[in-house]
Amino acid sequence: MKRFHVSVDVADLDRSTQFYSTLFGVEPAVLKDDxxxxxxxxxxxNFSISASSLNRGVNHIGLQADTMxxxxxxxxxxxxxxxxxxxxxxxxxxxxxxxxxWVRDPDEVAWETFVTHGEITSYxxxxxxxxVFQAKTSDGCCKTTSGERCCA
Numbered sequence: 001m002k003r004f005h006v007s008v009d010v011a012d013l014d015r016s017t018q019f020y021s022t023l024f025g026v027e028p029a030v031l032k033d034d035x036x037x038x039x040x041x042x043x044x045x046n047f048s049i050s051a052s053s054l055n056r057g058v059n060h061i062g063l064q065a066d067t068m069x070x071x072x073x074x075x076x077x078x079x080x081x082x083x084x085x086x087x088x089x090x091x092x093x094x095x096x097x098x099x100x101x102w103v104r105d106p107d108e109v110a111w112e113t114f115v116t117h118g119e120i121t122s123y124x125x126x127x128x129x130x131x132v133f134q135a136k137t138s139d140g141c142c143k144t145t146s147g148e149r150c151c152a
């Protein structure tokens with residue numbers, strides 16, 4: 001069974017953790033100095049927040065698969081959508097080992113599809129390369145996921 005995923009960048013992790021714990025009625029399943037994650041069953045969602053000094057708001061959305069077979073079905077659907085995808089078969093991010101596929105939808109929303117293989121002790125350092133997924137600004141110039149303009 002798949003689980004919807006939402007990742008949000010926040011300015012004050014403690015304050016946001018308190019807010020979302022109150023909203024969801026439970027404490028996070030994972031709580032670190034820079035990260036918190038709720039694995040909710042109603043609604044079935046993997047909701048995470050990360051401390052960020054640069055960005056605020058939704059970072060990306062996605063689908064978490066329970067098995068590699070489920071992930072492979074989702075990956076095939078993404079290829080059929082004829083959008084550029086980026087594979088990360090051995091990602092280490094968000095205190096977890098995962099296999100991931102990234103894509104931007106037609107309106108530049110970043111989607112992550114993944115299956116988690118286990119936990120790690122650090123946040124990890126896998127990031128989607130900026131040149132793979134560069135959103136466009138209203139004037140047609142590209143913009144990195146950190147919000148920097150990358151026009152020549």
